[in-house]
Amino acid sequence: MNVRLSFVATFFIISCLFLSMLLIIPMINYNIEATTEDSCDVHLYDNFDSPYFLGEGQTSPNGEWKNVYSGYGSTGVEVIDGKSVFYLKPNASSTPYDTHTHAALVKSTDKFCDFEMEFDINTVKQLRKNSPPNVWEVGWIDFRYVDKFHHYSLLFKPNGIELGKKDCDSCSDPVDGQQFHETKSTPKMNLNTWNHIKVDMVDNHIKVFINGNLEVDYIDTEMSPEMASGSVAMYSEDAYVLYNNMDVSPK
Incomplete structure (x- = not known):
C-alpha cells in the first residue's frame, strides 16, 4: 500500500x-x-542639467553617453550663460588637414532603429591654427552609428548641408568609405549660433529639418542590414561644439 x-x-x-x-x-x-x-523602443532625453567631465572611455553619470575618443581635448557638460550644455572640444590642430586633425566622438549607450531625433547645436568656433579651417570642421551628428565604418552623418556647415554615410566592411583607414548622399548650399550655418535640428528615420528613409524647415528628404536604396540600428553620436572635427536638449524617441 x-x-x-x-x-x-x-x-x-x-x-x-x-x-x-x-x-x-x-x-x-x-x-x-x-x-x-x-x-x-527606448526613449532618450537629456538636457544635460548637471556639469561633469567625461574622459576618454568613460560613461556619463546618467549612463546615457560614452566617450569613444576626445582628440586630446575634453568633453562633458559645462555651464555657459547660465545654461548647462554638452560640449566637445578636441585639441586644436596646428598643421594642415592632410597631415593632422583632431576629433572627438561621444555616442549614446542606447541603440535606435526607426526614430525621431531633435536637438540644439552650436558650432562655437573652428579650432585649426596656422591654416584656414575646412568647412566640415564643425559639429556633426551621427546616427545608426555602429562603428567608425558604419554610420550616417549630418553636417550643418558654413557652406550648407551635407548628409552622408559610411557603410564599408572592407575599410581599414578611418578616412576611407565616405559616401555623400545629399549636399545643399543653403541654408548656411553661422558660427556661435544655436540651431535646432530634427532627423526622422524610418527604415531607409531620412528626413532632416533645420530650424523647422524640411531641408533633406532622402531614401537610401543601398543601405546594408548592418545599418538597420545603432547609436546616435555627437562628433566634432577640429571645432568647439555645444549640444543641448537631446531627444530621441522611437517611431
Whole structure:
C-alpha cells in the first residue's frame, strides 16, 4: 500500500514537473524574442542639467553617453550663460588637414532603429591654427552609428548641408568609405549660433529639418542590414561644439 502510494505520488510529481517545463519553456522563448523586438523602443532625453567631465572611455553619470575618443581635448557638460550644455572640444590642430586633425566622438549607450531625433547645436568656433579651417570642421551628428565604418552623418556647415554615410566592411583607414548622399548650399550655418535640428528615420528613409524647415528628404536604396540600428553620436572635427536638449524617441 505504501509502496503503491509512493509510486503514484512520484509519478504525479514527475508529470507535474514535465507539464510545467512545457509551459515555462515557451514563456522563456517569448520573453527573449520580446526583448529583442523591443530593444529599439527606448526613449532618450537629456538636457544635460548637471556639469561633469567625461574622459576618454568613460560613461556619463546618467549612463546615457560614452566617450569613444576626445582628440586630446575634453568633453562633458559645462555651464555657459547660465545654461548647462554638452560640449566637445578636441585639441586644436596646428598643421594642415592632410597631415593632422583632431576629433572627438561621444555616442549614446542606447541603440535606435526607426526614430525621431531633435536637438540644439552650436558650432562655437573652428579650432585649426596656422591654416584656414575646412568647412566640415564643425559639429556633426551621427546616427545608426555602429562603428567608425558604419554610420550616417549630418553636417550643418558654413557652406550648407551635407548628409552622408559610411557603410564599408572592407575599410581599414578611418578616412576611407565616405559616401555623400545629399549636399545643399543653403541654408548656411553661422558660427556661435544655436540651431535646432530634427532627423526622422524610418527604415531607409531620412528626413532632416533645420530650424523647422524640411531641408533633406532622402531614401537610401543601398543601405546594408548592418545599418538597420545603432547609436546616435555627437562628433566634432577640429571645432568647439555645444549640444543641448537631446531627444530621441522611437517611431
